[in-house]
Amino acid sequence: MEAVLDNIGLVGWAFAHTVLLFLFSGVLSLLLGTFLVALRVGPVVVLQRAAATYVTVVRNTPLLIILMFFQFAAPKLGVTFNFIDVQWGEVSMTSFFGAAVVSLSLYTSTFVCEALRSGVNSVPLGQAEAARAIGLSFGGVMSQVVLPQAYRASVPPLASVQIALLKNTTVAGVFGVMEALARMRILTNNFTGQKIGIFLAFAIVFVVLVEVLSFLASRLERRWRIA
Template structure:
């Protein structure tokens, strides 16, 4: 069993390193874009609210595989060229995950007392100042557990990139099959690899839940 890992160590190492890069980069970009979209959804400007709502409704109801397919195959035909399949995967994961981040952040914004926003506006703060200084810091404390769940889902969703020529962890079975290795043992090691990545996130989520419960 161990020989499957040791004999193909470089393949496992490179595959999971690409998975980690996809997760970290897409995760950070999703947090930024999702927060901006949440701001759109609670904006007093109707056009921005419509943009945020439309984006979320479309992306949340579109399979991630179709988002990948559009960026890898459709976008180049429209003159939209990305540097590599890796960056196409980053964009696909970001635009998809940000829709879910948006809804989580929006739910956190809704937990903040309207009176605080009204008080901030009464002393002359703009909408952006109220959102950035008063509302979002409190919202992020409230949404840590569900936000971590979205990030865990993102980590698992990176495997879809394997179907679009990105050599990450999901592509390892196909590569090892060409070497005649045992596929069942290969899948066992990939599962162990993902558990190593996900378990710390699960513990972080539970810690966040306890911390939020104590704060409440």
């Protein structure tokens, strides 16, 4: 445990990376997932099929493989993130960070899509019928009536997906981002005698972060619940 307390600054910056990874990929995955679900429930069959194929392929691929792809294979195809170079305090957002955010977003968006689709399915039939009866187009039905309710109904599954994303950011530590997992690995290597204490310290921070997220989700769910 002393190893963690002596290096508390480094540990703090490591968790800053974790939280930043989570925030960036969280927002991007929600946007991309919404786009995907719009394609999946929309009237154009080609787009339905395309989105369904994307979801099936990406969601059955291990996240580590996707990160490996962006790390080793994508540069060979000329896809790099070298343009990203932000330094802020001890936080460094480099091409590794960019690749991690892209992989995490692509992966998580498929689960966001499925969670939202279950939400769309839970909106009562009459809502969409009534919306159509007053003459709204598909875009209007979706954006004014169905999606706002679908978002509310899918808060619990979306929260599970985002909690999983928070835990999944650790995979970025294997591919060059100095976040919590990478820092824990270095500390454990340097202070082998204290491995249990180091693990417990990092694990407890994660438990706290997860609890905070699920607390926010349950607040949001109660506040947004459809009467």
